Amino acid sequence: MTDQMQYITLASRPTGAPTPDNFAFETAPIPDPAAGEVLVRVHYMSLDPYMRGRMDAGKSYTAATQIGETMGGGGVGEVIASNAEGWSVGDFALGMFGWASHALQPAKALRKLDPNVAPLTATLGVLGMPGFTGWHGLMEYGRPKAGETLVVAAATGPVGSMVGQLAKSLGLRAVGIAGGADKCALAVDTFGFDACLDHRAYPDAKSLRAALSDACPNGIDIYFENVGGKVLEAVMPVMNAYGRVPVCGMISWYNAGGLGAGAETTMTVPALWRGILVNHLSVQGFIISDFFHRLPEFIQDVAPKVLNGQIKYIEDIAEGLENAPDAFIGLLEGKNLGKLIVKLV
Numbered sequence: 552m553t554d555q556m557q558y559i560t561l562a563s564r565p566t567g568a569p570t571p572d573n574f575a576f577e578t579a580p581i582p583d584p585a586a587g588e589v590l591v592r593v594h595y596m597s598l599d600p601y602m603r604g605r606m607d608a609g610k611s612y613t614a615a616t617q618i619g620e621t622m623g624g625g626g627v628g629e630v631i632a633s634n635a636e637g638w639s640v641g642d643f644a645l646g647m648f649g650w651a652s653h654a655l656q657p658a659k660a661l662r663k664l665d666p667n668v669a670p671l672t673a674t675l676g677v678l679g680m681p682g683f684t685g686w687h688g689l690m691e692y693g694r695p696k697a698g699e700t701l702v703v704a705a706a707t708g709p710v711g712s713m714v715g716q717l718a719k720s721l722g723l724r725a726v727g728i729a730g731g732a733d734k735c736a737l738a739v740d741t742f743g744f745d746a747c748l749d750h751r752a753y754p755d756a757k758s759l760r761a762a763l764s765d766a767c768p769n770g771i772d773i774y775f776e777n778v779g780g781k782v783l784e785a786v787m788p789v790m791n792a793y794g795r796v797p798v799c800g801m802i803s804w805y806n807a808g809g810l811g812a813g814a815e816t817t818m819t820v821p822a823l824w825r826g827i828l829v830n831h832l833s834v835q836g837f838i839i840s841d842f843f844h845r846l847p848e849f850i851q852d853v854a855p856k857v858l859n860g861q862i863k864y865i866e867d868i869a870e871g872l873e874n875a876p877d878a879f880i881g882l883l884e885g886k887n888l889g890k891l892i893v894k895l896v
Contacts, residue, residue: 628648
């Protein structure tokens, strides 16, 4: 085994969309675990849209990644050295290992995994943070009822596909929005959406809104917000009275700054605010890390449905730590199909 680990740091803060120059590939000696720590060889690491926000210096819900600091993120791997009670070499762990081949972590910060119960990669997607985000946001803030209509964008991603499939299982009409005809076909044929609109086929919010009105003849009761931009502008005027809008992301604005500063939009704040008021809408932003105490409940509810095939998922696997920056840039451009994961081992 090599005595060097590899990791990727933030070399500079991006202006607009990230480029490969914003990242640096580094090496360092593999550390030894101190008391209470374990050393993990990372097998798979997750790439997620929230990482773009951490590349900016502005105020957000979590600390920004500092220049020269390892890019953060979740991963799964095998324990190769342990100095912690209850952890042995050969155990598998889930943790915030970052963009790195190895990670030294306090054992108390890790979750032990059984690879015989579910694939390791599933804990980064359908049974991990993205799936949990979709489940919690829909069930807690969407308050779905049979016969209602739900709309979710990025419908074939790990969050959107979870939201749509759960909605269908509860008797709702599920309408997805995705980028490209192939993704829309996947949303309907694989994930069971009633309809899916290709946002790239509509030049502006007005034309997308007209298509949404046709796809949602009874209006929209729940809009699961994870993209912002043109989709948000199209959806809001179609919302029904007493509709619910769980908000977990705004990927279309991330490259314009941590809070969407400078993003082009034709929907003014007064128009948006008035729509929320006159339609009695419930809009709830949430950060899933505040609710990890509910993770066991999520696993208990959703894991059997994943294992029996009731809830389907797709993974997009990139090979090699050195390819993580390009894969991440592609994620922000919508080039991935399903949950984006980097395979290291």
